[in-house]
Amino acid sequence: MIAGFNSKLFRPQTVTGMRQHVAVRAVPEVSPRLLRLVTVILFTGIVVVFSVGQFMHGRIESAAGRIDQLQTVRFQAGNENISLLAARAQLASRKNVVKQAAQRFQLMVPGKGQVRYL
Secondary structure: OOOOOOHHHHOOOOOOOHHHHHHHHOOOOOOHHHHHHHHHHHHHHHHHHHHHHHHHHHHHHHHHHHHHHHHHHHHHHHHHHHHHHHHHHHHOOHHHHHHHHHHHHOOOOOOOOOOOOO
16 A cells, blocks of 8 residues: 555545435524514514505595596586586577567667668
């Protein structure tokens, strides 16, 4: 044998057994304090997300109700506007103007031969 020669370096790799694999993959223990902290953080996060969702749902429902009210008012104003425009058109008609002029001011529409242009 050669002096200073280590034969262990040249030993072939052996297949590790099941016990060695299990030992390598073992999960370290998680402390109960850390588990409690993670649980509290997750629960608080879920509660906060749910609360914000409920708040936004309430705001959306309120806005939808307000929109319905405003659409009703707009519809009523539109109908009133149509009726007012119809009344204005009726009052401005030639027939109504002639009638009102005759009643209030005793004015009559001149006949064909009564108008002379200069």
